[in-house]
Amino acid sequence: MNAPNSLPGQAGPAFNRRVHVVAEILDRPEELNLLQHVCDAMGWPVREPLTGETRVTTDTGWTLRVIEVRIRGVRETAVEQAVTTLDTLAQDGELSLYCRDATLVERVQRPHIEWHLRGRRGPLSRSVSNALHLAVRTGGHDPHAGTVRLLRVPTSLDESRPRRLARTRRAARAGFSHHPLALRRLDPEVHEVGSPSVPRGWYVLAFLALVFTATVICLLGAGLWPAIGADRPRVGGPLVLLAGGYLLGGTLLAVRRTPTHRAVPWLVPLAVPLAVPLVPLLGTLVQRAYLSPFGVRPTPGSGGMGTLQAGLWVLCVFVTTALVPVAYLGWMRFLSPSLRVQGPWLSWAPAVTLGVGMGTAFSLLIFHSAAVSGAESRALAAAGRDIPEYFGVGAEYACVEPISGEAPYYGAQPPDSKPVVIFGQSGDRVEFWDPSAGRKASVRLEDARVRFVPHSHSGCADPARAVSAPGQEH
Numbered sequence: 357m358n359a360p361n362s363l364p365g366q367a368g369p370a371f372n373r374r375v376h377v378v379a380e381i382l383d384r385p386e387e388l389n390l391l392q393h394v395c396d397a398m399g400w401p402v403r404e405p406l407t408g409e410t411r412v413t414t415d416t417g418w419t420l421r422v423i424e425v426r427i428r429g430v431r432e433t434a435v436e437q438a439v440t441t442l443d444t445l446a447q448d449g450e451l452s453l454y455c456r457d458a459t460l461v462e463r464v465q466r467p468h469i470e471w472h473l474r475g476r477r478g479p480l481s482r483s484v485s486n487a488l489h490l491a492v493r494t495g496g497h498d499p500h501a502g503t504v505r506l507l508r509v510p511t512s513l514d515e516s517r518p519r520r521l522a523r524t525r526r527a528a529r530a531g532f533s534h535h536p537l538a539l540r541r542l543d544p545e546v547h548e549v550g551s552p553s554v555p556r557g558w559y560v561l562a563f564l565a566l567v568f569t570a571t572v573i574c575l576l577g578a579g580l581w582p583a584i585g586a587d588r589p590r591v592g593g594p595l596v597l598l599a600g601g602y603l604l605g606g607t608l609l610a611v612r613r614t615p616t617h618r619a620v621p622w623l624v625p626l627a628v629p630l631a632v633p634l635v636p637l638l639g640t641l642v643q644r645a646y647l648s649p650f651g652v653r654p655t656p657g658s659g660g661m662g663t664l665q666a667g668l669w670v671l672c673v674f675v676t677t678a679l680v681p682v683a684y685l686g687w688m689r690f691l692s693p694s695l696r697v698q699g700p701w702l703s704w705a706p707a708v709t710l711g712v713g714m715g716t717a718f719s720l721l722i723f724h725s726a727a728v729s730g731a732e733s734r735a736l737a738a739a740g741r742d743i744p745e746y747f748g749v750g751a752e753y754a755c756v757e758p759i760s761g762e763a764p765y766y767g768a769q770p771p772d773s774k775p776v777v778i779f780g781q782s783g784d785r786v787e788f789w790d791p792s793a794g795r796k797a798s799v800r801l802e803d804a805r806v807r808f809v810p811h812s813h814s815g816c817a818d819p820a821r822a823v824s825a826p827g828q829e830h
Contacts, residue, residue: 369398369399369428370428371427373428373431374424374460375425375427375435375438375458375460375461376425376459376461377422377424377425377439377455378405378410378420378455378456378458379391379420379421379422379453380418380419380454381419381420381452381453381454382417382418382419387453388421390449390451391453394445394449394451395423398426398445399426400426401424402423402424404419404420404422405420406422409422410422410457412456420456424461425441425442425458434460435458438458442455443455467512467513468508468509468510468511469508469509469524470508471506471507471508471509471524471525471549471550472506472549472550473505473540473542473547473548473549474504474547474548474549475547476547476548504539504540504547505532505540507531509524509527509528509531511524525549529542529549532549562684562687562691565687566602566683566684568599569598569599569602569603569680569683570680572595572596572599573676573677573680574718576673602687603676603680603683604683605683605686606679606682606684607679607682607683607686608686609683609687609689609690610682610683610685610707611686634667635664635671636667638667638670639663639665639667639670640654640663640667642667642722642723642747643662643663643666643726643746645727645730646727646729646730646733646746646747646749647730647749648730649727649731650730650789650796651795651796652779652789652796653787654779654780660748661748662745662746662747662748662749665748666747666748669722669747670719670722673715674715674716674718674719677714677715677717677718677719678708678714681706681707681708681711682707685704685707730746734789737751737789737791738791738794740791740812741813742811742812743777743812749779750779751778751779751812752780752808753775753776753778753809753810753812754776754778754788754806754807754808754809755775755806755807756770756805757770757807758770758803759805770788770790770797770804771792771793772816773815774791774792774815775812775814776788776789776790777789777790777791777812778806784800784801785798785800785801786798786799786801786804791812
């Protein structure tokens with residue numbers, strides 16, 4: 357009976373790492389038999405070292421054995437884990453065995469190119485007849501249609517791609533010419549050797565889709581959608597569907613049949629609690645960048661839903677931008693199944709690194725666009741026009757009158773005839789921006805009367821007799 361968690365046909369538990377350990381053991385039959393018994397119970401092969409396999413020497417009365425330790429572990433710590441496991445077994449079984457050397461054995465991924473033996477394209481009537489046969493199982497069927505045979509020819513990355521294709525094509529033709537079944541044998545009159553490469557147009561289309569998706573996200577992050585009319589559903593809707601379809605499809609193609617897809621069910625729920633405190637923090641940073649031209653900081657707790665919207669905006673742009681290279685990786689692997697293990701451009705490390713870098717850059721672009729929007733709002737205020745709301749940051753206009761001539765204030769003195777811009781009050785002070793002076797100022801609430809007015813061009817003719825709005829006079 358197999359051990360728990362064992363694979364079919366395997367004596368020991370499941371493993372994903374193999375470590376060859378050169379062990380020194382007493383050269384006695386009972387010790388060697390005990391070692392064989394322990395290794396058989398674990399499903400580990402044990403043998404004598406081959407000639408020239410190791411330079412380890414032993415004293416008289418001792419001999420060497422090579423044990424293939426099969427464990428589940430991480431690549432970086434596999435050797436230490438294997439040696440520790442073997443030492444523990446030797447100690448528990450009172451086995452006179454000592455580990456002298458250990459080496460991690462990597463699985464060799466030999467690159468190859470696939471060639472297909474297909475039936476030659478016949479007239480349209482034959483193609484239609486074959487399609488109908490596949491649909492209703494009636495009519496005449498072309499036995500040479502479709503893929504008849506597939507052959508994988510090993511190749512080397514040292515060769516150039518044209519040379520690899522020419523050499524493997526010759527090898528495929530030679531292999532297709534010898535087969536016991538007639539229909540699977542190469543017949544130049546009815547068969548053709550299919551090229552493993554995808555038409556270059558599909559590669560160009562995948563790259564153009566990459567550029568299109570990155571441009572859409574860039575325009576979204578920079579707040580330029582209204583400039584191209586994408587704020588209208590008829591224009592923005594198709595853009596979002598096309599970019600989202602490219603990202604979602606490419607990401608699924610990239611993670612399928614990989615260890616990553618097994619981690620998604622627990623990785624996504626784990627990331628959600630981490631993103632909950634991150635959203636308001638990012639939203640506050642966006643509001644702070646918007647208010648930076650005014651020299652005013654956002655009031656804590658005043659953003660509300662606007663803070664959450666700004667934070668989700670930054671987070672969504674970062675995630676979607678980080679997935680752009682991953683989606684491109686998935687589409688290229690889908691288009692080039694025979695080159696799945698070839699070239700650094702099809703590996704995860706550069707795709708994820710580039711994605712994180714692009715996500716960070718696009719997030720910084722959002723903060724920059726927020727600062728630009730703040731500068732534009734400052735220019736509107738200086739021109740006497742109202743400031744639109746920006747992610748929960750709304751300007752209020754008020755007439756500020758010091759209670760006495762000796763009331764302390766910081767910055768410019770509040771004007772008598774024009775209202776100032778206030779972005780909320782913090783604690784016992786109120787910070788405002790004076791459009792006439794173009795400077796930030798602040799005053800304690802107990803040293804001034806504040807009367808809110810509806811517009812920036814409202815008058816403050818007699819602020820001395822103005823009555824503050826309920827809940828605003830302190």
